[in-house]
Amino acid sequence: MTDNTRILLASRPVGEPTHDNFSIETAPVPTPGDGEVLLRTIYLSLDPYMRGRMNDAKSYAAPQPLGEVMQGGTVAEVVESNDPSLSPGDFVLSYHGWQAYAVLPAKYVRKLDPAHAPISTAVGVLGMPGFTAYAGLLQIGKPQPGETVVVAAAAGPVGSAVGQIAKIKGARAVGIAGGAEKVAWLTELGFDVALDHRSPTFKADLKAAVPDGIDVYFENVGGHVWDAVLPRLNTYARVPVCGLVASYNATELPAGPDRSPYLMTSILTKSITMRGFIQDEFVKAHYKDFQNDAAGWIASGELRHREDIVAGLENAPEAFFGLLTGKNFGKLLVQVGDDPSR
Template sequence: MTDTTQNTRVLLASRPHGEPTSANFRIESVPMPEPADGEVLLRTVYLSLDPYMRGRMNEAKSYAAPVELGAVMEGGTVAEVIQSRDPSLKPGDMVLSHLGWQSHGVQQARHVRKLDPARAPISTAVGVLGMPGFTAYAGLLEIGRPQSGETVVVAAAAGPVGSAVGQIARIKGARAVGIAGGAEKVAWLEELGFDVALDHRSPTFRDDLKAAVPDGIDVYFENVGGHVWEAVLPRLNTYARVPVCGLVAHYNETEPREGPDRSARLMSAILTKSITVRGFIQHEFVKSHYKQFQADAAEWIRDGSLRHREDVVDGLENAPDAFFGMLSGKNFGKLLVRVGEDPTR
């Protein structure tokens, strides 16, 4: 039986050097927090695991502050209100929240968003209808701006962001070429309706990509870096657009890779082909695009043109191992930790 007097939480115990390990985390139980006026006590149902969390483990300067040593690991959550001291929410309400890696937590009511389980499964609030889906939508449509008939290539295409990118590209009339790792993921992309699905682990990957884009690449949605980017770069067309969402192939690196410095080649390609390369963080588009995203995505899900897949791991104690697996591409779809019972299912 769950102890209703204790909060279980996963803390950042030390900063990783290279790949993170279980030694970088510490699990502890502490007394349940008490909400103050205007606050709610929440029970975590789903914890979202996402690649950006690896960067938050580092102390280096980035677009967001690192997780402090001894603090709860960062993360988006779907939670149930179990105690409320704000009239806008009541016990039993389901909310989108940001509790991080813990079983319970207190947040100000104005900082959570009430969910309607009748509209969509609550897990989608941290998936296709949440940050990953919005990242795909905003990055592709605002930076990539695909036109009908153009070719869009996306890396990590079987993940929650990449799969949405390819499907939205198809909705907008573009060709979608997805790159993933392994036959099972490639088959999933074909089922989703990608025009071409490629396995980056194949020894013939470079030739396969060349054959898949006979007219070059107009938009490349970057999630990975590494050898995938090296294969894509020569195929980029004049005026190509490259939204840079992530570089998961490099997150665990501690020093520059061996080999020649390719920066001059990259800058030459950007100059001579007038390529636009722009990094972005999804929250910069929230005010301008989020409302329309919610309307568009809900409609696309209803008509079947935007599909999603979830990879659910049970138990908060298994979050670190699931996180390690995600960084090496072992997850298949949106990775969630089911921390507690989902009362809507």
């Protein structure tokens, strides 16, 4: 057995993260104790929320500690098991971060059935990103048949699910993404309109795409896309605020409140609902429904997804930088080890 490669947070980024913020180290592969399993990482999920945790600031969760393995969702194979619930060769969903091997209590992982779905989807369309789309859209956005739903970062794992679920619920779906290739894919997925936010005519394109205004805007991005969307929101519009990836690397944000007069006035005069969320709060009430619904929609072809797989754990930092600037196309995964189920 080889050594364990691990990527640690070496320093906190100021603005865009760089290779200096990470250190790669080699450590012995750990040995599982009683009730524990040794896991071999197959896929590491890279997600925008990770950027927030690299800061030393209050966010969703505690900051990622310095000098420790970068946190993240993983799909892994059991190598050794000291717990009756798991056997070598089993596949599991875990949360052991940017490393090739890990030891965890068996109760901290969830067994995956490769016959049910490709195991990589456990961190994608059937996992956290898919559920984020499902819960945020249906519990906060509440699209009604005939309403217009707009989603940014629409070629990403959350955005692509938002648009397709909006269609399943009878709404019009308008997707916004960066670049012709992504826009073409959104059309393939059945979005009613797909727009390129990099186009010089983007603002006018959006206006033309929503002749009846916008009823639900699923916010993943912020920045100039939000600028273009806000004036088009209808009375009683709902805005699930899921992410603001355009500003995650910003260094020049105001340090304090700015009164946001245009936004506040818009909220007031249009009876708008803005609601920040992370999927955790909806797990208890809605995760089961999500798994049933999503499995059915995938089987019927109504919910499709795409993966962007980067080979090699050592390439995780570079892939992560690209994620924050929209370079990925689909769910970004790092292939850390072989996937025997494919």
